[in-house]
Amino acid sequence: MQRPLIEFWYDFASTYSYLAAMRIEAAAEAADVGVVWRPFLLGPIFAAQGWNTSPFNLYPEKGRYMWRDMEREAAKLGLPFCRPDPFPQNSLLAARVGLVGAEQGWIGAFTKAVFRAEFAKGRAIGDPAVLAEILAGLGQDADAVLAEAQGETNKARLRRVGEEAQARGIFGAPTFVADDREVFWGNDRLERALEWAVAHGRRSDWPV
Amino acid sequence: MQRPLIEFWYDFASTYSYLAAMRIEAAAEAADVGVVWRPFLLGPIFAAQGWNTSPFNLYPEKGRYMWRDMEREAAKLGLPFCRPDPFPQNSLLAARVGLVGAEQGWIGAFTKAVFRAEFAKGRAIGDPAVLAEILAGLGQDADAVLAEAQGETNKARLRRVGEEAQARGIFGAPTFVADDREVFWGNDRLERALEWAVAHGRRSDWPV
Numbered sequence: 001m002q003r004p005l006i007e008f009w010y011d012f013a014s015t016y017s018y019l020a021a022m023r024i025e026a027a028a029e030a031a032d033v034g035v036v037w038r039p040f041l042l043g044p045i046f047a048a049q050g051w052n053t054s055p056f057n058l059y060p061e062k063g064r065y066m067w068r069d070m071e072r073e074a075a076k077l078g079l080p081f082c083r084p085d086p087f088p089q090n091s092l093l094a095a096r097v098g099l100v101g102a103e104q105g106w107i108g109a110f111t112k113a114v115f116r117a118e119f120a121k122g123r124a125i126g127d128p129a130v131l132a133e134i135l136a137g138l139g140q141d142a143d144a145v146l147a148e149a150q151g152e153t154n155k156a157r158l159r160r161v162g163e164e165a166q167a168r169g170i171f172g173a174p175t176f177v178a179d180d181r182e183v184f185w186g187n188d189r190l191e192r193a194l195e196w197a198v199a200h201g202r203r204s205d206w207p208v
Numbered sequence: 209m210q211r212p213l214i215e216f217w218y219d220f221a222s223t224y225s226y227l228a229a230m231r232i233e234a235a236a237e238a239a240d241v242g243v244v245w246r247p248f249l250l251g252p253i254f255a256a257q258g259w260n261t262s263p264f265n266l267y268p269e270k271g272r273y274m275w276r277d278m279e280r281e282a283a284k285l286g287l288p289f290c291r292p293d294p295f296p297q298n299s300l301l302a303a304r305v306g307l308v309g310a311e312q313g314w315i316g317a318f319t320k321a322v323f324r325a326e327f328a329k330g331r332a333i334g335d336p337a338v339l340a341e342i343l344a345g346l347g348q349d350a351d352a353v354l355a356e357a358q359g360e361t362n363k364a365r366l367r368r369v370g371e372e373a374q375a376r377g378i379f380g381a382p383t384f385v386a387d388d389r390e391v392f393w394g395n396d397r398l399e400r401a402l403e404w405a406v407a408h409g410r411r412s413d414w415p416v
Contacts, residue, residue, distance in 0.1 A: 061379040171269040188396040
């Protein structure tokens, strides 16, 4: 039976995307809504606004607040949290692997494992060896997946995802899209997005 | 009997401060927490970050999203909402009058009336005649209050409030401060601030 869906747009380097990733499945299940995992890169979107790094680095007051808020919010959710060094981590390879995972059906497990490695264990998610270890832990052939992730077809796919994010008006992460067009920004809006999907969401042909 | 307190920092031009102002009293009462109304100006804080207007104007995607989100959030709270023209409104005089109201005990009623005029009725809150009408509606001597608001003593007071906001690391509005130091940013964090005040808040000598 088909359920309404929300799309979950996230960047693997994004702090609040970590919180959303760790709680979205239970929240969506409780609302009887399906989740489409949509990894993308914030970098080009920030660059289009004239930013060459995270706004949390560019605006130190906002950054200081975010780290404190993340500590509190992670504690509230019972999640471990450490500050990646450097921040933001390079999320390009993880995003490329994520697209392969979306094709092959292991994107959710991969996403949670990457976020845990980054924000609970402080590991370098831009390092292919770290991603290979995560893939192996999921029972995947790490070498084959990394090769496919870095192939031209998949690189082009990630560029198209970025164009879609821009076209949808996405400017930060996490972002949830309900009913294929209603945009909700921030971990705090997950519940609103789920309510919207239940109230308005057409049944979709997206693979979930 | 003394209750824990939260400080509610807001700019009269701030959209999400409107939502917070209209719901804070009921939420705080339910938590048995007192509210200290702290009007301030975001302008100097934005200017220190290199912005000459609201970030919602500087970053159009973010602005478009905010207006849509405000429509949804206001509807959720059963509040009318219209988009001020121009945005942001000039909030200097309202902030000055607010400080007089804080001294004289009518700041809460004044604040809600100003936000309603601005965001429910589309009125120009920078216009002294609009503020005079609001003051008269609260039973105040509008001429006397406006004169005091624009006196040198009160202008200096507002500058000191701005320095305090900077010193506390406040970078946006609304911001809630619990236990005299724990900072929570955004209307979405009101409940967290109240929880914090209940769990950690020392009884304070602030007048409420």
